[in-house]
Amino acid sequence: MASTPASSYPPGPRGLPIWGNLLSHEKDPLGLFVESFRAHGDVVRFKLDAKPTYMLSHPDHVRYFLTENAPNYAKPELVDDPFLGNGLFVSEGNYWRRQRRLVQPAFHRERLAGLLTGMVDLIQRKLAQWEAVREPGRRFDIAEEMGVLSLRMTTRALYSDEPDEPTAEAMRRMMWMLNDRGSFLYRLLKLERLPIYKKKWADFFATLRLLNGKAKEVIVQRKQGGPEDDIMAMLLAAKDRDTGEGMTDKELRDEFMNLYSANEGAGAALAWAWHLLSTHPEIADRLAAESAAVLGGGAPTLESLPRLRYAMQVFEETLRLYPTAWKLVRVAKEADTVGGYRVEPGTVVVAITYVLHRHPEFWSSPETFDPDRFAPESRGARHKFAYIPFGAGQHICIGNNLSLMFGALVLAMVSQRFRLRAIPGRKVDIYPGISLLPRGGLPLTLEPRK
Numbered sequence: 430m431a432s433t434p435a436s437s438y439p440p441g442p443r444g445l446p447i448w449g450n451l452l453s454h455e456k457d458p459l460g461l462f463v464e465s466f467r468a469h470g471d472v473v474r475f476k477l478d479a480k481p482t483y484m485l486s487h488p489d490h491v492r493y494f495l496t497e498n499a500p501n502y503a504k505p506e507l508v509d510d511p512f513l514g515n516g517l518f519v520s521e522g523n524y525w526r527r528q529r530r531l532v533q534p535a536f537h538r539e540r541l542a543g544l545l546t547g548m549v550d551l552i553q554r555k556l557a558q559w560e561a562v563r564e565p566g567r568r569f570d571i572a573e574e575m576g577v578l579s580l581r582m583t584t585r586a587l588y589s590d591e592p593d594e595p596t597a598e599a600m601r602r603m604m605w606m607l608n609d610r611g612s613f614l615y616r617l618l619k620l621e622r623l624p625i626y627k628k629k630w631a632d633f634f635a636t637l638r639l640l641n642g643k644a645k646e647v648i649v650q651r652k653q654g655g656p657e658d659d660i661m662a663m664l665l666a667a668k669d670r671d672t673g674e675g676m677t678d679k680e681l682r683d684e685f686m687n688l689y690s691a692n693e694g695a696g697a698a699l700a701w702a703w704h705l706l707s708t709h710p711e712i713a714d715r716l717a718a719e720s721a722a723v724l725g726g727g728a729p730t731l732e733s734l735p736r737l738r739y740a741m742q743v744f745e746e747t748l749r750l751y752p753t754a755w756k757l758v759r760v761a762k763e764a765d766t767v768g769g770y771r772v773e774p775g776t777v778v779v780a781i782t783y784v785l786h787r788h789p790e791f792w793s794s795p796e797t798f799d800p801d802r803f804a805p806e807s808r809g810a811r812h813k814f815a816y817i818p819f820g821a822g823q824h825i826c827i828g829n830n831l832s833l834m835f836g837a838l839v840l841a842m843v844s845q846r847f848r849l850r851a852i853p854g855r856k857v858d859i860y861p862g863i864s865l866l867p868r869g870g871l872p873l874t875l876e877p878r879k
């Protein structure tokens with residue numbers, strides 16, 4: 430990208446006077462991004478706020494703003510968010526760097542290996558629960574089931590416990606409220622200040638109090654002892670390499686909330702995987718055949734995990750088609766040039782991974798579900814930034830390897846025992862909240878495999 434600022438601005442969809450593209454974005458944000466890419470190409474300009482928004486969809490441009498010139502592109506200001514606080518999702522600069530250094534060791538590969546047995550145990554319990562339902566044509570909301578499983582997995586990884594019902598419910602409610610508060614229009618007009626939203630705010634703060642109570646309880650208990658190999662134990666023991674100081678209770682609380690809330694992405698990704706498998710029986714059968722060959726009816730171990738290769742490919746291909754964290758957002762600090770277009774300071778720059786991962790120049794038949802794209806021999810040929818479900822650059826997802834391991838385990842273990850079938854005639858639609866979710870859940874029929 431050139432260092433002299435260009436003079437032209439990128440094309441974009443024509444909007445309404447004053448409102449720009451805000452109302453179309455409110456109505457169907459994903460649809461607006463997909464259509465605008467088709468109509469205008471790799472760099473598109475929207476008017477959604479006082480400052481313009483640019484969508485970058487060429488992998489070279491995405492690499493540029495997330496890595497090569499990342500210092501010019503900061504996360505949007507969300508400081509003082511009462512739920513996320515100043516945790517890794519929202520923090521920036523030196524503070525973020527310090528926190529990332531303190532949290533990172535808890536996610537090292539060798540630490541993750543220690544989580545495998547716990548994950549396998551949780552998945553086995555879920556399978557036993559499904560098997561106990563005897564009537565033929567058992568139907569479950571798989572989005573809900575995968576959400577619960579992912580919340581349990583994260584709870585165990587974080588603080589070696591089961592989520593009690595009030596905490597599980599509060600986390601679910603909080604995620605829905607976050608989806609709601611994410612609306613541009615809502616923020617722009619500051620509707621939340623209106624008295625009619627009093628109840629909503631009361632609900633939000635009641636939920637927040639409950640979750641804060643849980644974080645505090647875990648931190649207090651852990652300071653007195655307990656398991657030493659989960660994420661909270663690592664965070665409590667972590668010391669700043671320069672000052673020798675550990676995290677304050679407020680910092681621990683913020684990271685606890687950030688990591689806990691991340692469970693939604695993994696649950697949603699698994700729901701999409703089952704949606705795809707239920708509509709592609711030949712791929713589901715190949716997956717089941719791999720599970721049977723590798724696991725032989727038993728449970729995965731650290732040794733057998735790398736041999737569940739097709740399960741991993743299915744999960745990776747699911748994250749291509751449904752990258753649950755679908756929107757990477759930054760704000761330009763200084764003027765710049767991207768793709769030959771001028772970027773003013775304050776411009777909001779986004780990569781919509783849903784669009785990027787279906788870019789026709791980088792993916793053949795981009796709409797086709799084909800896990801073989803992730804076979805070892807196919808990986809090398811691809812542009813590295815054409816596929817970034819976990820982001821890229823310094824803010825890359827800290828939970829990426831944990832999520833991939835969990836995803837492959839769930840897919841292998843479930844497909845060994847069940848075939849999941851789509852409900853005939855039911856259309857599956859996307860709800861683009863904080864995560865991409867199946868709108869209204871995902872009912873599927875579970876049939877035991879012989």
Ligand code: HEM
Binds near residue numbers: 517823
């Ligand atoms: C399939 C599941 C997941 C997906 C698709 C996903 C995706 C992402 C993406 C795209 C980012 C980068 C955001 C950005 O650059 O703006 C991110 C950041 C992050 N993720 Fe994940 N994530 C997943 C699961 C998890 C889990 C299970 C955890 C923790 C237990 C986690 C913790 C985080 C944290 C703390 C960050 C912020 C990192 C930083 O800025 O330093 N994620 N995730």
